[in-house]
Amino acid sequence: MSADEFKAQGNQYFAAKDFTKAIEYFTKAIEASPTPNHVLYSNRSGSHASLKNFGKALEDAEECVKINSSWAKGYNRVGAAQYGLGNYEDAKKAYTTALELDSNNAMAKEGLKAVDGAQNSRRQQPDMGLGAIFNDPNLITKLKSNPKTAEMMKDPALVQKVLDIQQNPQANATSFLSDQRMMTIMATLMGIDLDMPDLPKEKEPEAEVKKQKVEEPVVAESEPEKETKPEPVPSSEPTADDDPEDSNELSKIDADAYKAAGNTLYKQRKFDEAIAQYNKAWEAFKDITYLNNRAAAEYEKGDYDAAIETCQKAIDEGREVRADYKVIAKSFARIGNSYLKKNDLNNAVKYFDKSLTEHRTPDVLNKLRATQKEIKVQEALSYIDPEKAEEARLEGKDYFTKSDWPNAVKAYSEMIKRAPEDARGYSNRAAALAKLMSFPDAVQDCNKAIEKDPSFIRAYIRKANAQLAMREYSQVMETLNAAREKDTELGGKNVGEIDQLYNKAASQRFSGIEGETPEQTMERVSRDPEIVSILQDPVMQGILGQARENPAALQDHMRNPEVSKKINMLIAAGVIRTR
Incomplete structure (x- = not known):
């Protein structure tokens, strides 16, 4: 592969935020490039900075400006790396150089703002007195020649710690706490003899790298994703560059x-x-x-x-x-x-x-x-098909006639699927379910049939029969009263069957229990909550008073559906005798 192909691969990984892979391919591009290419070093520097490897980012950035000292973005890379290392003055110099080359360079302007903010914040931080203690320009030489610290200073990592504190005491004020040898150095510089034994060289603790979390904005389905403005921190995630001399791609x-x-x-x-x-x-x-x-x-x-x-x-x-x-x-x-x-x-x-x-x-x-x-x-x-629904209805009827109730239920279920708005399918299946003693399901199907066709009297009657089988007497009478009211509107063709079933339910409800005398039965019935409610109704009390004086007046009151329902209830209970 050519350098350009490796670079394109690196750019893709960079866009996907896989910076480790991006570094790998930018390195391959640098190796494959016939001449030093400042853009490749800039891209690799940006990848290192994204991983917070600011030392390596600085090396690549300096190589970038060495190859092309007139390219402003190279100095932005230097500034970002120096900022990440905490070298704010050096970062400021780099960003200033970038602006000298390109006065409209937005990244350099934002970088300078970030540097100024960081410096102000650093000035406000206490340095625990380290600035005064570590300000000797010959500090390292003195520590190497002091018997108490000479052996320690052979450790490059420890020397770097001392230099860091000397350069930025506020930012590194607490670093000595992680290394006991720093306490010895401080005591030596302050002229205090802690009588501490020489300590073995400790491994420098790894700095924690907090990964930057990048969240996708929440966007409505039909809307494009909105752009979010990044924070103006020069060490934040940079973008990969394309060589303006070799490529027509935009940034x-x-x-x-x-x-x-x-x-x-x-x-x-x-x-x-x-x-x-x-x-x-x-x-x-x-x-x-x-x-x-x-x-x-x-x-x-x-x-x-x-x-x-x-x-x-x-x-x-x-x-x-x-x-x-x-x-x-x-x-x-x-x-x-x-x-x-x-x-x-x-x-x-x-x-x-x-x-x-x-x-x-x-x-x-x-x-x-x-x-x-x-x-x-x-x-x-x-699946709806009226013709096939009729075929299923006739099939169900045939099974019902043969007393094959399970297959009748199955056929009527098929009819319902083929014609879900036909009330007959639900009513017919209710009849088959009642034969299988599945009365609650039968009631449910009758309710569905009534919902589909409120004038379907057969569904009311089948529902009342299922409720009667479950000894739900008050519900039976309620269902039959609704059936009587609807049947009256339609001409009263089914009133005889409705009354017969009503009387049967009332008889079972108010009939005497085995071993009970008529007086005891009457006493029990008189305590029935529904009967008590009717007898305590002032309107019914007036009607019953008139009936005692003139029995024919009762017939006039029966024309009122509500009154008729209550009088029939009293007749069924034996409170009113018709003979």
């Missing part, structure tokens, strides 16, 4: 500018113009966020096939550079939404599921569940 900064322009056009619903800007961003820098944004614009434009194709490309490119799984998840989710718009529900479910495999979010999970539910609804609708 990441320019690519983000295209993206920002695209986002503005997107909000103005100028989708074609937005897509053009996202294309420029993608051509400038291979970050799949730009492709996701382009797909969002295509989706809003209504070009769902294009959105699917763009998202698939984003996934493929993202896999190659090991992009953040959250960004990949967004691509899969947008494909799912596009298929949803195309009413291709099975593919929508497939891609929502893939999105959740990458990264689980409540929004995509809800869409998956809603789509699965809609698939079931559509499958049920596609």
Whole structure:
């Protein structure tokens, strides 16, 4: 592979934030380059800085400016590395040089602001008196010649610690606490004899490296991802460079500018113009966020096939550079939404599921569940067939006649699937379920039949029979009263059957218990809560008073449905005798 090919690989890994791999490929590019290339050293310096390896970042940055001393960005790299090492004055010099070469250099301006802030913060920190103790320019020579510290000073790591404190006492005021030898050095410098034995050389503790967490912004499905402005810290994650002499590619900064322009056009619903800007961003820098944004614009434009194709490309490119799984998840989710718009529900479910495999979010999970539910609804609708429903009804009737109740239930269930709005299917299945002694299920089917057709009197009667079998007498009477009211509206064709069943229920409810005298039965009935409520009703008391004086008046009151219901209840209970 050529240096340019290695460099392109390095840029891809850099974009994917795999800085270790980026360093590997930039190193290969440096080795393969026929002449020293300042851009390659700049890119590797940026990768080292991203891993907080500021010493190596500084070496590469200095090599970069050595090769091309007129390139402002090289000095930005030097400044960022020096800043990371805490050498603020050196960082300031580097950023100042960058501005001298390019007065509009934004990175250098931000770097100087960060350096000034860090220096102000350092001045406010106490140095625990170390500045005065370690300010001797011949400090190292004196420590090497002092019998108490001479042996210790053979350790380069310890010498570096002393130099660090001498250069930045505020920033390194607490470092001596991690190494007991520093206490001996301090005592020696202060003229105190601690009578401490020579200590063995200790391994310098590793500095903790806190990884910077980069979060994807939360974006509505149909909106492109919004750009977030990074903090103005020069040691924060830099961007890879492209050689302006050898490549026509634009920098990441320019690519983000295209993206920002695209986002503005997107909000103005100028989708074609937005897509053009996202294309420029993608051509400038291979970050799949730009492709996701382009797909969002295509989706809003209504070009769902294009959105699917763009998202698939984003996934493929993202896999190659090991992009953040959250960004990949967004691509899969947008494909799912596009298929949803195309009413291709099975593919929508497939891609929502893939999105959740990458990264689980409540929004995509809800869409998956809603789509699965809609698939079931559509499958049920596609199964509807009135002709086959009639075939199933006749088949169920045949099984019912032969007393094959299980197969009758099965056939009527098929009828319900084929014609879910036909009340007869539920009512017929209720009759078969009642034969199987499954009375609660029969009541449920009758309720469904009444819901589908409130004038279907047969469903009321079957429901009352099932309730009677369960000895739910008050519910039976309530069901039959509703049936009587609806039947009266329809001409009263079923009133005889309704009254007969009503009387049967009332008789069972208020009939005497074995061994009970008529007086005892009457006493028990008179305590029935429903009977007590009727007898205590002032209106009913007036009606019953009139009936005692004029029995014919009772017939007039029976024309009122509510009064009729209560009088029938009293008749059934034996409180009113008709003979």
